[in-house]
Amino acid sequence: MIKLLEVKDLVQSFNLTSDFLDKLKLKNGRVTIESRVVNAVNGISFYINRGEVFSLVGESGCGKSTTARTIIKILEPKGGKILYKDRDITRLGPKEMLPLRKEIQMIFQDPYASLNPRQKVKDIIMEPMLFHRVAANKDEAYNKSIEILKKVGLRPEQANRYPHQFSGGQRQRIGIARALAVEPELIIADEPVSALDVSIQAQILNLLMDLKDEYGFSYLFIAHDLSVVRHISDRLGVMYLGCIVEKGSKEQIFSNPLHPYTRILLSSVPTIDEESITDSLELKGEIPSPIDLPSGCYFHKRCPFAKEICKKVVPQLKEIEDGHEAACHILLGEEGDRDNEKKGYTR
């Protein structure tokens, strides 16, 4: 397998106090300098093989979109490495990134916000083709755009319409057509069906998978809900507060979830599959603020199994079975007898 994309220890944060005066705080009668920093992505690593679908899943605010925006360098990484086809692209500037903007395309959650309302559909699709020279001239671009429209399930005569004349599902088809227009190798799909009716979601997911089979590209697929990625993923990473707490193949994650957070996410997924884990675990409390990260395991305050060590020590990802990693003290058995820990964990 050839790695198309590899992300190593990626870090991203946002400083909310860019103004120097904002940073000055009075503490116990003394002036101190303090910054409020959102720690959105806290050292995540994963790779995507060519032709593979890798999914990042986690609650809203856990850093999924920030990860995507950092990979395509809309945001400069604060730490870690991004390798594309074995080439280190972490520090490439906008000019050097230009050819890669063709190879790595994004599909967004809200297709309407990402489509120019004043452009006809044909122009939305033709523009990136001409910019990246996928088509030599306007005629060729037009013909190609009509072919692509048909591929995504729209009719040629719809090419002359504007985005507002389409339904949500159709607009997402236009967003997909625009991504396809430049013949990408990697598509980053950031919650592409979250804004759509459930009945439409399956159609769009099927379309994305059919196109993958036909064109052979790879996906980084982002979702907040495990049920969405259940059928389409080859491998997954489960994110919590800017970290990946578990990663593994689809089979490993769905039939043998290890991390308590994954188990809780899975317990809320309706299933008719007998092999699935059907824990009735509930998530306690609110997701902590990424400005003020918890000590130890970031999940300990909401974890039904948390112990003393979890409050103090950050658990590292460890391979529990081949290709299946989780970051949890209880699984690692760092305290006391591992078997007992396991019994306590599974109850």
Ligand SMILES: Nc1ncnc2c1ncn2[C@@H]1O[C@H](COP(=O)(O)OP(=O)(O)O)[C@@H](O)[C@H]1O
């Ligand atoms: N431009 C920004 N400035 C400040 N905070 C941001 C910015 N973008 C995202 N965040 C914060 O970073 C965290 C992760 O956000 P995001 O990556 O959008 O999460 P997700 O896509 O998983 O819902 C959130 O706490 C969010 O409020």
Ligand SMILES: [Mg+2]
């Ligand atoms: Mg998001």
